[in-house]
Every structure is written in structure tokens, then in C-alpha cells.
Amino acid sequence: MQFWIIQGLNSLSLGGLLFLLASGFSLIFGLMRLANLTHGAFFMLGTYFGAVALRNFDGLNLWVTALGAGIAVAAIGGLFERLVLTRLKSNPLGQVLVTLGMAFIISDACLVLWGGDSIPVPTPQNLRAPTRFLGFVFPTYRLVLVGCAVATAVALYFLLERTRLGAMIRAGVDDSQMARAVGIPVSNLFTTVFCLGAGIAGAGGVLGGPVLSAYPGLDADMLPLALIVVILGGIGSLLGAFVGSFIIGFIYTFGTALFPELAYIILFLPMIFVIAFRPQGLFGRVGA
Amino acid sequence: MAVTAAASEYALEVIDLKKAFGGLVVTQDVSLAIRPGERRLIIGPNGAGKTTLFNQISGDMRPNSGQIKLFGAEITRLAPYERTHFGLSRTYQIITLFAGDTLEHNVTLGLLGLRPQRWQMWRPLSFYGDMATEARRTLDAVGLLHLAAHPVSDIAYGEKRRVELAMALAQKPRVLLLDEPLAGLSNTERSTVKSLIASISRQTAVVMIEHDMDTALDLAETVTLLDYGRVIVDGERDAVIADARTREVYLGN
Amino acid sequence: MKWLAAILLAALLVLLPFCSGDFYINLASQILIAAIFALSLNLLVGYGGMTSLGHASYLGVAAYISALLTSRYGWGHGPAAVISLAGTTAMAACFGVIALRATGLGFLMITLALSQVLWGLAYRMSDVTNGDNGIAGLTRPMPFGISLNGPAAFYWFTLIVAITAFVMMAIFVSSSFGSTLKGVRDQPRRMAALGFNPWMIRWITFVYAGFWGGVSGLLYVYYNKYIHPASLSTTSSAEALLGVIAGGSGTLGGPMVGGALVLLLKNYASAYIERWNMLLGLIFLFIVLVMPTGIVPGLSKLLRRGWR
Numbered sequence: 001m002q003f004w005i006i007q008g009l010n011s012l013s014l015g016g017l018l019f020l021l022a023s024g025f026s027l028i029f030g031l032m033r034l035a036n037l038t039h040g041a042f043f044m045l046g047t048y049f050g051a052v053a054l055r056n057f058d059g060l061n062l063w064v065t066a067l068g069a070g071i072a073v074a075a076i077g078g079l080f081e082r083l084v085l086t087r088l089k090s091n092p093l094g095q096v097l098v099t100l101g102m103a104f105i106i107s108d109a110c111l112v113l114w115g116g117d118s119i120p121v122p123t124p125q126n127l128r129a130p131t132r133f134l135g136f137v138f139p140t141y142r143l144v145l146v147g148c149a150v151a152t153a154v155a156l157y158f159l160l161e162r163t164r165l166g167a168m169i170r171a172g173v174d175d176s177q178m179a180r181a182v183g184i185p186v187s188n189l190f191t192t193v194f195c196l197g198a199g200i201a202g203a204g205g206v207l208g209g210p211v212l213s214a215y216p217g218l219d220a221d222m223l224p225l226a227l228i229v230v231i232l233g234g235i236g237s238l239l240g241a242f243v244g245s246f247i248i249g250f251i252y253t254f255g256t257a258l259f260p261e262l263a264y265i266i267l268f269l270p271m272i273f274v275i276a277f278r279p280q281g282l283f284g285r286v287g288a
Numbered sequence: 289m290a291v292t293a294a295a296s297e298y299a300l301e302v303i304d305l306k307k308a309f310g311g312l313v314v315t316q317d318v319s320l321a322i323r324p325g326e327r328r329l330i331i332g333p334n335g336a337g338k339t340t341l342f343n344q345i346s347g348d349m350r351p352n353s354g355q356i357k358l359f360g361a362e363i364t365r366l367a368p369y370e371r372t373h374f375g376l377s378r379t380y381q382i383i384t385l386f387a388g389d390t391l392e393h394n395v396t397l398g399l400l401g402l403r404p405q406r407w408q409m410w411r412p413l414s415f416y417g418d419m420a421t422e423a424r425r426t427l428d429a430v431g432l433l434h435l436a437a438h439p440v441s442d443i444a445y446g447e448k449r450r451v452e453l454a455m456a457l458a459q460k461p462r463v464l465l466l467d468e469p470l471a472g473l474s475n476t477e478r479s480t481v482k483s484l485i486a487s488i489s490r491q492t493a494v495v496m497i498e499h500d501m502d503t504a505l506d507l508a509e510t511v512t513l514l515d516y517g518r519v520i521v522d523g524e525r526d527a528v529i530a531d532a533r534t535r536e537v538y539l540g541n
Numbered sequence: 542m543k544w545l546a547a548i549l550l551a552a553l554l555v556l557l558p559f560c561s562g563d564f565y566i567n568l569a570s571q572i573l574i575a576a577i578f579a580l581s582l583n584l585l586v587g588y589g590g591m592t593s594l595g596h597a598s599y600l601g602v603a604a605y606i607s608a609l610l611t612s613r614y615g616w617g618h619g620p621a622a623v624i625s626l627a628g629t630t631a632m633a634a635c636f637g638v639i640a641l642r643a644t645g646l647g648f649l650m651i652t653l654a655l656s657q658v659l660w661g662l663a664y665r666m667s668d669v670t671n672g673d674n675g676i677a678g679l680t681r682p683m684p685f686g687i688s689l690n691g692p693a694a695f696y697w698f699t700l701i702v703a704i705t706a707f708v709m710m711a712i713f714v715s716s717s718f719g720s721t722l723k724g725v726r727d728q729p730r731r732m733a734a735l736g737f738n739p740w741m742i743r744w745i746t747f748v749y750a751g752f753w754g755g756v757s758g759l760l761y762v763y764y765n766k767y768i769h770p771a772s773l774s775t776t777s778s779a780e781a782l783l784g785v786i787a788g789g790s791g792t793l794g795g796p797m798v799g800g801a802l803v804l805l806l807k808n809y810a811s812a813y814i815e816r817w818n819m820l821l822g823l824i825f826l827f828i829v830l831v832m833p834t835g836i837v838p839g840l841s842k843l844l845r846r847g848w849r
Contacts, residue, residue, distance in 0.1 A: 091833065104825070108817075111816065265661070275643055346734060368734055386728060409713055413717050413720050
């Protein structure tokens with residue numbers, strides 16, 4: 001019984017983490033039709049920023065750090081989008097290749113700056129005490145992660161459904177040519193969304209730090225997960241990213257716990273099935 | 289080569305075809321019967337569903353319900369490439385030629401599509417002299433032999449349309465679908481292409497979509513008028529022109 | 542003219558071991574292996590219009606099967622090679638069926654996912670694959686009793702395989718089928734309307750590319766006498782893709798040049814520049830932004846202008 005509850009909680013917190021990672025990826029993919037292979041690296045960059053900041057500056061607030069890292073990564077993403085991606089509008093394959101190249105650059109830069117050892121990230125003081133519930137003990141921070149994911153989901157929902165920017169994004173996701181035709185500044189919109197996606201990844205990286213630690217290769221571990229979540233949930237669907245994150249969180253956690261050797265197969269099988277048999281995913285409006 | 293189908297009166301039959309995208313119905317109970325060698329013109333205002341109809345006949349789109357038969361053989365479930373083997377050919381509204389290749393190569397590909405040599409993995413195309421001869425003959429028939437060695441990207445738009453036609457005709461189809469073959473052509477180009485279409489052998493039934501009624505009328509024996517995905521009038525050319533509903537569709541909208 | 546150049550080149554290649562030290566002979570062997578691998582990927586990318594980020598799977602699987610059969614089960618190299626290639630080709634056939642449910646980006650992602658699955662298996666199933674330690678202490682085959690342990694002997698063996706691979710792939714892309722493949726790459730809808738079966742044409746090419754990827758995998762494991770999961774990784778596939786695109790995917794020569802370049806940079810730049818991956822990334826950016834058709838077409842254009 002203990003096993004199921006613990007793994008269940010781990011699944012939820014992984015799901016929350018995945019949503020922080022995948023929501024940005026889904027936004028970028030949905031609007032710009034770009035599979036941003038740099039996304040794992042953006043996330044990792046956030047984790048490293050958080051690790052370094054929290055270890056060197058005692059008493060720094062986790063949320064402030066997350067916000068700061070988010071802004072920093074968003075800025076890097078924005079520069080990349082403006083300087084490189086916009087030049088490749090007519091070359092979608094080229095766009096994917098440069099995001100791959102950028103991922104290599106960022107991951108090596110992290111190696112240069114912060115070395116090859118894993119850097120654990122301290123859990124914030126006020127969240128260290130475990131939560132007791134129904135006679136079980138849960139690490140509080142993992143519960144907080146779920147809360148963060150929900151908060152982000154709500155914020156994004158509000159942004160997409162209730163603001164003008166969100167309306168423009170939704171129009172662009174549905175039909176970018178038409179959106180351009182009715183005067184929506186699609187190019188600026190692309191940059192904004194790319195920054196937003198990168199920023200969420202960066203902030204998510206900080207929040208994921210206490211659970212994952214900052215280590216070289218984190219980007220390569222996270223990117224496939226983002227891909228799977230978005231493919232499963234459906235491109236261009238926030239709800240899909242949310243549901244997909246938690247489904248994958250459960251599959252991965254229980255899969256690794258029960259069949260560690262087959263972890264990768266268990267993880268990728270849903271994605272392969274979806275692309276092969278239901279390309280629009282669970283909630284998507286556009287095929288891969 | 290075309291597969292012989294069960295004997296039937298009609299070259300192409302479309303029976304109660306329906307196609308809808310979500311709530312939008314683009315093809316409503318469309319039925320057509322085209323005899324071998326017939327010259328049919330399909331007209332209708334923009335958005336009437338003409339190209340969508342062609343897409344379903346050629347297999348690029350799947351209808352929600354209904355049947356399509358070629359010389360009596362049911363082709364509704366077949367993939368586009370399989371329908372070509374039953375004797376169906378089509379041209380597209382947008383030029384989809386192989387821009388970097390020569391005219392001769394383009395037409396040769398048209399010939400290759402129905403031949404077993406297309407699976408040949410060690411001999412080059414140039415090995416097949418008879419195909420080259422045939423390709424050049426087809427180009428000659430459309431008056432483009434002098435440009436045979438030029439890449440398609442070098443030639444004029446009207447000439448590209450003639451290459452499209454040449455590729456489709458090279459396959460000696462039993463039913464030929466022409467999607468707005470005269471669109472965007474200058475007056476001289478138009479009369480060239482029109483005379484080409486007029487000279488197509490009677491072994492081929494020609495079904496043509498044209499948005500502009502006047503240009504293509506003299507090529508047609510029978511006319512079908514579509515509007516909002518539905519067949520409004522269908523019959524001999526002069527009867528359809530005189531029909532009050534035709535004027536209504538074009539002027540009333 | 543072209544034939545003369547080709548014969549001259551072949552002669553130079555054959556004579557190489559007589560004019561260079563072991564280091565360069567070994568380097569040449571590695572370049573040939575990389576060239577075969579790049580050529581096989583280019584069948585997909587350049588001629589088929591199918592960009593794959595999972596081609597290292599075929600190299601890796603062939604290498605692993607050969608390694609396991611020879612070291613763990615004591616098989617001879619001949620039968621092991623046959624089973625390796627058969628297994629790799631069968632895998633390509635299955636993966637092709639899955640991957641070709643999609644085109645473009647979806648295809649890219651499925652190939653990425655499938656190769657990640659294999660990598661994960663190689664990494665985690667340590668009882669079988671020895672995981673992160675890799676499988677070491679492997680041997681080279683002895684065709685007709687000739688030892689391939691010396692650099693020159695192995696080099697000539699690899700050269701024979703490389704020339705065979707090049708000739709066979711060149712025949713394939715210039716054949717009638719090759720023309721249809723290029724047609725499907727350029728205008729798939731038009732080709733279907735003309736009676737060609739685009740799926741079958743792509744699938745056959747996918748399997749053939751997997752076969753030659755497997756051949757390069759065998760040569761790879763013979764050369765290194767060692768195999769590690771990293772050879773199957775996405776980085777490995779990405780390096781191969783970079784080589785093909787940097788060299789010029791529209792040609793036969795381009796990918797070979799690109800593959801050689803990537804190999805040289807990887808093995809020698811890393812002596813001077815610690816961060817090889819960053820360099821790889823920058824090169825990706827540079828090539829895609831500045832020379833999208835690749836180095837070989839870019840250079841030949843320059844040369845042609847210079848000729849006038």
C-alpha cells in the first residue's frame with residue numbers, strides 16, 4: 001500500500017514538473033509549428049541558474065529565483081529566435097536543425113561554466129518539513145510542485161482564453177496565414193511566444209532543481225519527455241499538455257519502479273502509437 | 289496498363305457522393321454519369337465544391353459516403369495511385385511539375401508510372417530508349433519538342449500547362465480529369481491549350497472544371513452545374529445554358 | 542573526364558598505405574566507415590526527402606549483434622555478420638512501417654523516439670549489453686584466413702567494402718527506381734497521381750538505407766573492437782545528419798565529405814577544443830544559415846565561377 005501511495009505522489013509531482021516543461025514546448029509547437037529541440041536545454045539552464053543562485057546566496061527566495069531565471073532564459077530564447085529562427089522561415093527542417101545545434105551549444109556551455117558534477121539544489125527552508133496526511137508522510141516540496149503546475153496551467157488558461165494576446169495566439173495556432181491576413185503581427189507574436197515558452201521552461205527548471213539536481217545531460221533526459229507529452233496530449237492544446245503530463249508522469253514512475261530495464265520502451269510506446277494511429281493526440285487540433 | 293473492368297455503360301460513375309468537414313458540407317448527394325469518350329464540363333461559382341469533387345474522384349480525399357466507379361469497377365476505397373492503374377488521369381489547378389528536371393524527364397515519369405520498369409533498381413531510365421521516344425512524341429504532340437531538354441523552371445506558364453497535359457495524356461487514360469486547365473493563360477496560350485484539348489482522342493473521356501463558363505463551353509458536349517456542393521443542373525450543353533437555374537446561380541449569388 | 546578522376550582517386554586510395562604511417566592509415570579507415578554511414582543516411586535525407594534523427598540505430602544494432610554473437614556465444618565472424626545484417630535490415634523494415642505513418646516532422650520524431658528506445662535498451666539491459674561499460678575485447682574477422690589486425694590490411698578491407706557500397710548506392714540512386722524516389726521527394730502527390738506508390742518507394746529506400754547503415758556498423762565495431770551505447774545515441778545520429786547536410790545532401794560526394802569532416806573535427810578538434818559539442822552546434826547553425834545546400838555544392842559553384 002505504502003508503495004502505491006509513494007509512487008502515486010511521485011507520479012503527480014513528476015507530472016507537475018513535466019507540465020512546467022511541456023507547456024512551453026506545446027505553445028511553441030502549436031503556434032510556430034516548430035519542434036523546439038532546444039527546450040530541454042532551456043529547462044536545464046534554468047536548473048543550473050537556480051542551483052548556482054540558491055547555493056551561493058543564502059536566503060534567496062525560490063520563487064524570485066524562478067522568476068529571474070525565467071526572464072533570463074526567455075531573453076536568451078528571444079535573441080535566438082530573432083537572430084536565427086526568423087531567418088529560416090521558409091526552411092522548417094533547417095529550423096529544427098538549428099534548435100538542435102543550439103541545444104548542443106547550451107549544454108556544452110553549462111559544462112564549461114559549471115563543470116561535470118551534479119549540483120544538488122537545496123529545498124527551500126520553509127518547505128522542508130514533511131506533510132502528514134492520513135497517517136502518511138509526504139515530502140512537502142513534491143506537493144508544492146503539483147501546485148505550481150496547476151497555478152501555471154490556470155495562468156496560461158487565463159492568458160489564452162481571456163486576454164487579447166491569448167486570442168491572437170489562438171488565432172495563430174488555428175491558421176497563421178489567416179491571422180497574418182487580418183493584421184495580427186505574427187512575426188512579433190512568434191517571438192513573444194518563443195520567449196514565453198522558453199521562460200516557463202527556465203522557471204520550471206529552477207522549480208525542478210530540488211527534485212532533479214542540475215547535471216550535464218539533464219536536457220537530453222527532459223527533451224524526449226516533453227516530446228512525448230505534447231504528442232500524446234495533442235499539439236496546440238493546453239489541456240492536452242496538462243493531461244498528457246500527468247499520464248506520462250504515472251507511466252514513467254510506475255514503469256521505472258516495476259520494470260526498470262524496459263523504462264524507455266514503456267515511455268516511448270505511447271508516443272509511437274499516437275503518431276502512428278492518432279496523430280492529433282488526445283486533444284489536439286493539428287496532426288504532427 | 290489499365291486493368292480491364294466489368295463491362296459497363298459508363299466510363300465514370302459517381303453515386304450519391306457526400307463529403308463534410310465537421311459541420312460544413314462540401315459535397316451533397318452528387319451523382320454523375322459520364323460515357324466513354326464524352327466531353328463533360330463542370331461549372332459553378334467559387335466554393336461550389338468542384339475541386340473537392342475531383343479530389344474525391346482521384347482519391348486525394350475520402351468521401352463520407354457514396355460510390356465511385358470506373359468502367360463499372362468500384363474504386364471508392366482505392367488509393368490515388370491505384371486509380372491511375374484503372375485508367376484515371378488528372379491535372380491539378382496548381383502546377384505540380386518537377387521544376388528542376390527537363391521536360392522530357394517530366395513526361396518520361398508520366399510514362400513510367402504505369403510500367404513495371406519503375407521498380408528497376410539498377411538500370412537507369414536512359415536505358416529505356418522506347419520510353420524516351422514515346423516521351424518525345426508526346427511532347428511533339430503538344431508542340432513542345434523543341435524545349436525537351438530545358439528544365440521546367442525555364443519555360444513559360446502556358447508551356448507548363450501544356451506539359452501537365454502531356455504527362456496526363458502520355459498515360460493514354462480512359463478518363464481524364466482537367467482541373468481549370470485554362471486558368472491564368474494569355475489569349476494565345478489559351479487557344480493553343482483549347483485546341484489541344486479538342487484534339488484528345490475519343491478513347492478518353494474528358495471531364496473538365498472551369499470557373500469561367502465562356503472560355504470552355506465550346507469544348508463541352510454536356511455540362512454539370514454545381515453550387516454549394518450540390519448538382520443543380522445536368523445535361524446537354526445548350527439545355528443547361530438556357531436553363532433558368534443556371535442564370536440564377538451565377539447572377540443571383 | 543569523371544571516370545578518369547574516379548580511377549585516379551581509386552588508385553590513390555589503394556596506394557595510401559604505402560605512403561603514410563599507421564596513424565593516417567587508421568584515420569583513413571575511419572573516414573571510409575563514416576563515409577559509408579553518411580551515404581546510407583543520405584539515401585533517406587537527400588534522395589528520399591526523409592530526414593531521420595535515428596540512423597545511428599542501424600549502425601549500433603548491427604555492431605551490438607555482431608559483438609554479442611562473437612564474444613558471448615563464440616560465433617564465427619562470417620555467420621555473425623550475416624545475422625547482424627539480416628537482423629538490422631529486418632529492424633529497418635519494422636521501423637520503416639512505423640515511421641512512415643508520418644512524413645516530415647512526425648517522421649523525424651518517430652525516428653528519434655525509436656532510436657531513443659534502442660539506446661535506452663542498450664543502456665539499461667546490462668545483463669545483455671553490459672550497459673554503460675560497453676562490450677570490449679572484440680576481434681576482427683579473418684576473411685580467407687587473412688588477419689585484419691594490421692592497419693593496412695584492415696584499411697584495404699574497408700576500402701573494398703566502401704567502394705562496393707559506393708558503387709551499389711550510386712547505381713541505386715541513378716536507376717529508374719532512383720528517379721521515382723527523387724520524384725516522390727519532390728512532388729509526392731503528383732507521383733501518386735501518375736501511378737507510383739509513394740509509401741512503398743519510401744519504405745524500400747528506408748530498408749536499403751538501414752542495410753547499409755548496418756554494414757557501416759559492422760566495420761565500425763571491427764575497427765574499434767569495442768561498442769558502447771553512445772554509438773546509438775541521438776548525438777551520434779545528429780552528427781551523422783550534420784555530416785550529410787553540411788557536405789551537401791543533394792549529391793553522392795557531399796555526404797562523404799561531410800561525414801569525413803565531422804569525423805576529423807570530432808577526433809582532432811577535441812584535442813584542441815574541449816567542447817566538441819558546442820563546436821558541432823555552431824557548425825550546424827553556420828551551415829544552415831549560410832550554406833544550406835552544403836559544402837560540396839557551394840564549393841563546386843565557386844569553382845565553376847572561377848573557371849570562367
